[in-house]
Amino acid sequence: MFDVAIKNGLCFVNGEFVQANIGIEGNLIAYVGRDDICGDLEIDAREKIVIPGLFNAHTHLAMTIFRGYAEDLPLKDWLEKKIWRVEKLLEPEDVYWGSLLGILEMLKTGTTAFSDLYIHMDEVAKAVGESGIRAVLSYGMADRGSKEKADLELKIGTEFIKNWDNAFNGRIRAIFGPHAPYTCTPEFLKRVKDAAIELNTYVHIHVAETKWEVEHVKSVYGKTPVRLLDEIGFLDERTVIAHAIWLDDNEMRILKERNVSVVHCPISNLKLASGIARVKDLHDLGINVCLGTDGASSNNTYNLFEEIKMTSLLQKVITGRADALKAKEVLKMATENGYRAYGIKGGKLERGYLADIVLIDRRRHNYCPMYDPLHSLVYASYGCEVTHVIVDGELLVEDGIVLTLDEDKIMDKVESLKEKFEES
Numbered sequence: 001m002f003d004v005a006i007k008n009g010l011c012f013v014n015g016e017f018v019q020a021n022i023g024i025e026g027n028l029i030a031y032v033g034r035d036d037i038c039g040d041l042e043i044d045a046r047e048k049i050v051i052p053g054l055f056n057a058h059t060h061l062a063m064t065i066f067r068g069y070a071e072d073l074p075l076k077d078w079l080e081k082k083i084w085r086v087e088k089l090l091e092p093e094d095v096y097w098g099s100l101l102g103i104l105e106m107l108k109t110g111t112t113a114f115s116d117l118y119i120h121m122d123e124v125a126k127a128v129g130e131s132g133i134r135a136v137l138s139y140g141m142a143d144r145g146s147k148e149k150a151d152l153e154l155k156i157g158t159e160f161i162k163n164w165d166n167a168f169n170g171r172i173r174a175i176f177g178p179h180a181p182y183t184c185t186p187e188f189l190k191r192v193k194d195a196a197i198e199l200n201t202y203v204h205i206h207v208a209e210t211k212w213e214v215e216h217v218k219s220v221y222g223k224t225p226v227r228l229l230d231e232i233g234f235l236d237e238r239t240v241i242a243h244a245i246w247l248d249d250n251e252m253r254i255l256k257e258r259n260v261s262v263v264h265c266p267i268s269n270l271k272l273a274s275g276i277a278r279v280k281d282l283h284d285l286g287i288n289v290c291l292g293t294d295g296a297s298s299n300n301t302y303n304l305f306e307e308i309k310m311t312s313l314l315q316k317v318i319t320g321r322a323d324a325l326k327a328k329e330v331l332k333m334a335t336e337n338g339y340r341a342y343g344i345k346g347g348k349l350e351r352g353y354l355a356d357i358v359l360i361d362r363r364r365h366n367y368c369p370m371y372d373p374l375h376s377l378v379y380a381s382y383g384c385e386v387t388h389v390i391v392d393g394e395l396l397v398e399d400g401i402v403l404t405l406d407e408d409k410i411m412d413k414v415e416s417l418k419e420k421f422e423e424s
Ligand SMILES: N[C@@H](CCSC[C@H]1O[C@@H](n2cnc3c(=O)[nH]cnc32)[C@H](O)[C@@H]1O)C(=O)O
Pocket: 060, 075, 079, 083, 084, 087, 117, 118, 119, 139, 140, 141, 142, 179, 180, 206, 209, 268, 294, 295, 298
């Protein structure tokens, strides 16, 4: 008798779809196979596709508040002229409601875990705790060349880790999140890495997002961001870099040698006109590539199915090869690679892995006819086909309804925040 039994689903196991039953005990997958099983809670999956939960590996969750606020701008102007100005007005409670809205959207579209880099992180942690989702959280730090700011930022970042790492049965992992090589000095980044080694934790950072960044870092420090980071000993298997667009072949080899994970955020990169990462080349080198949405102000949604399709399409067109990335590889990027990037044992339907599982309705017009569930999922999903979501063994979404959150209340709250930012 399992705590939860998911019965007769078409399950993504070892890279293929097979008919199977899944038994959950506590927060872990305890059985995957064809035996008839029972559970205290039984979910009939006869009409479902069952996949491991999606991992949104780079986001700024509460930026739902600025969804639609600063449009049609390149990254530098978007940040400097719009976003950083309104973020100064953000109060902790705003971040709480903005985060809940982000979590609501992620759960409804099959995301079971995300990695966030933002401010007022205690509020994000609270929202994660209440909603039941899994998260890797970091306070976004930038010293901007000031020693006092460096001290303060590192103090906030470190306290956040000490207060929240492993909270809620381990659903929260707290790590370091220095913003980027153009807002953090090498001295500061080195201190962050030393602190991360001491605390045995991960570092999440934006790197090589724009051509401007690479030129700027080269002009100030005489070398490109990746070479600079490598020289100060910043890059290793506990480093996760978002974007990684403007890299030369040697820098890619450095990332591979250091076992760095890369988060590809194709829609944000297109929207801010930052560029297109060479994901096929990164993947072929054996680098762990995972997917992220970035913040809702540069996307504008947290629907990872859109990133899955976009990742696949972009690599086809930039390589001129329709088979650049196989559908299966892209689905892995959205699931197990995200978990792997942050050292969490999830993202696979396998005994001993975390019970983060998503059920998807097969009877949808957009999936009809279904020659191969893999191709239906990767190329024809809207995201709203998700019916059930289990995180850490708990059922959080049932028949499309998020059981742990009050959707109307969250929407009303975030809509009412608009007033404060509209004139800014
Ligand atoms: N505590 C820091 C800044 C926080 S880092 C997190 C920042 O990342 C910003 N951000 C969001 N999306 C992107 C992106 O695509 N590239 C770079 N920064 C971004 C976001 O607006 C937020 O300010 C300070 O004192 O300035």
